[in-house]
Amino acid sequence: MLGLTGLVLARCLPERRADLAPEPATPAPALFASAPDDALPATTRYEVAPGDSLGTIAARFGTSVDALMRLNGLANADAIFIGQTLELRIEPERDGPDVRSLPDSELVNGPAYRDFDVARFLTGQPGRLSAQQELVDGVAMSGPEIVARIAREFSVGPRALLAFVEARSGQVSGMGDATMVDYPAGLVDPARSGLWLQLSWLADRLNGGYYDLKTRGNRVASTRDGVHLGAPAGMNPGSFAVLRALALQSSEAELPGHLAAFDAAYRRLFGDPWAAALPALDLATLSFPALSLPWPAEERWWMTGGPHGGWADGSAWAALDFVPPGEERGCFVAEASVTAVADGLVVAGGEGEIWLDLDGDGDRRTGPAIQYLHLAAEGRAAPGSRVAVGDPLGHPSCEGGVSNATHLHFSRSYDGEWLAAAGKAPTLLGGWRAWGAGIPYDGGLQHADGRRREACECRLEGQNDVGP
Numbered sequence: 475m476l477g478l479t480g481l482v483l484a485r486c487l488p489e490r491r492a493d494l495a496p497e498p499a500t501p502a503p504a505l506f507a508s509a510p511d512d513a514l515p516a517t518t519r520y521e522v523a524p525g526d527s528l529g530t531i532a533a534r535f536g537t538s539v540d541a542l543m544r545l546n547g548l549a550n551a552d553a554i555f556i557g558q559t560l561e562l563r564i565e566p567e568r569d570g571p572d573v574r575s576l577p578d579s580e581l582v583n584g585p586a587y588r589d590f591d592v593a594r595f596l597t598g599q600p601g602r603l604s605a606q607q608e609l610v611d612g613v614a615m616s617g618p619e620i621v622a623r624i625a626r627e628f629s630v631g632p633r634a635l636l637a638f639v640e641a642r643s644g645q646v647s648g649m650g651d652a653t654m655v656d657y658p659a660g661l662v663d664p665a666r667s668g669l670w671l672q673l674s675w676l677a678d679r680l681n682g683g684y685y686d687l688k689t690r691g692n693r694v695a696s697t698r699d700g701v702h703l704g705a706p707a708g709m710n711p712g713s714f715a716v717l718r719a720l721a722l723q724s725s726e727a728e729l730p731g732h733l734a735a736f737d738a739a740y741r742r743l744f745g746d747p748w749a750a751a752l753p754a755l756d757l758a759t760l761s762f763p764a765l766s767l768p769w770p771a772e773e774r775w776w777m778t779g780g781p782h783g784g785w786a787d788g789s790a791w792a793a794l795d796f797v798p799p800g801e802e803r804g805c806f807v808a809e810a811s812v813t814a815v816a817d818g819l820v821v822a823g824g825e826g827e828i829w830l831d832l833d834g835d836g837d838r839r840t841g842p843a844i845q846y847l848h849l850a851a852e853g854r855a856a857p858g859s860r861v862a863v864g865d866p867l868g869h870p871s872c873e874g875g876v877s878n879a880t881h882l883h884f885s886r887s888y889d890g891e892w893l894a895a896a897g898k899a900p901t902l903l904g905g906w907r908a909w910g911a912g913i914p915y916d917g918g919l920q921h922a923d924g925r926r927r928e929a930c931e932c933r934l935e936g937q938n939d940v941g942p
Contacts, residue, residue, distance in 0.1 A: 535564055537564060573733045577748055582684070592625070592632050629890050630677040679715075683711070717733065763842055767942075779929050780910060796881060805877070817860075829845055829846070
């Protein structure tokens with residue numbers, strides 16, 4: 475797809491997407507649940523983006539493929555195209571079970587997990603997960619390594635992942651159903667068999683429920699039999715994340731039993747999740763350090779992506795995309811450098827990725843942190859480096875995640891929680907403030923001096939150029 479000026483679009487496809495196929499306890503104290511940043515109306519419109527399917531769109535908005543097809547008069551679930559506008563209805567029919575499954579601090583891979591080691595925990599468990607081996611991107615990985623990597627990339631708590639696997643397949647304790655060997659997260663889909671694809675799907679769905687309720691104003695969970703259930707009043711996002719993920723695998727009648735099984739599995743493995751729960755992150759009072767633009771002060775870059783997922787579809791719309799100056803198009807290693815937006819410590823990420831840890835403790839699960847994605851290996855800042863604002867960190871490329879053109883994917887987190895770029899604690903970069911339009915990739919930046927820019931798959935001065 476080409477932009478308005480022939481520019482190959484520099485937009486992140488959702489990183490390592492594991493999309494959803496067409497859809498076939500004792501009450502705990504409620505923790506803080508913030509009001510949504512940008513509440514979605516009951517009926518809204520969505521523009522199909524690269525990599526979308528009706529299944530991923532349905533899962534993201536808490537509806538079903540059948541409902542989307544009926545609403546939009548579609549005869550073929552595979553016959554959608556980039557740029558197509560779909561109508562969505564996300565009004566619940568009635569509330570779902572009022573079960574408080576997890577505090578937010580257990581759902582998010584944050585401070586509560588600083589002392590939790592996946593491999594050490596699974597060593598003492600008799601299930602097949604501890605000894606499992608699987609090829610991921612051509613590299614052999616163990617079961618514990620896969621769990622840890624999914625938890626790190628999606629920033630979802632590993633205890634939450636393991637409890638879900640135990641409840642759905644018993645592969646942690648070894649007390650599971652032999653027919654679920656290939657489907658540890660309970661998603662019976664041959665196209666997504668194996669631990670890697672199952673946990674990728676699960677982590678993204680858990681994130682989708684968490685951030686939909688907390689930052690996107692969508693409180694709908696759709697069951698396997700097509701019932702749209704709402705989050706009960708006062709339900710915290712961590713509990714809704716579990717409800718949403720289980721609903722996708724359950725009929726309405728089955729859902730209470732599956733929620734009880736999750737609660738029993740968690741308590742059997744880890745004890746009471748509420749016993750030492752940390753306070754939920756209050757976005758309304760969060761103070762994030764001041765940031766500069768992530769490139770040299772004299773340069774002008776192009777904004778090609780407004781707020782969208784920090785990692786895959788479900789996470790908060792934390793990321794912004796920028797293309798460096800120059801005439802080259804497509805995938806290449808840019809001469810331009812991205813720079814540190816604040817003083818901090820460089821922390822390792824995945825392929826093409828580093829994190830800037832702003833509190834300097836070396837753990838991006840605590841305090842404020844910045845993700846830089848699609849940086850070339852050559853010239854990338856070394857993990858452990860202490861940098862000052864303006865120091866070079868590397869060169870934009872297509873490395874890491876999924877990208878079809880060289881650009882920088884930039885996002886923020888705090889205590890492991892993805893921060894919506896246009897939310898209650900918005901992204902502020904050198905006088906520019908992010909704004910969103912309620913649809914992934916739509917939005918832009920507003921400068922304190924009144925300049926307004928809107929993300930575009932183009933390079934148009936006065937439209938999407940961003941500079942001093």
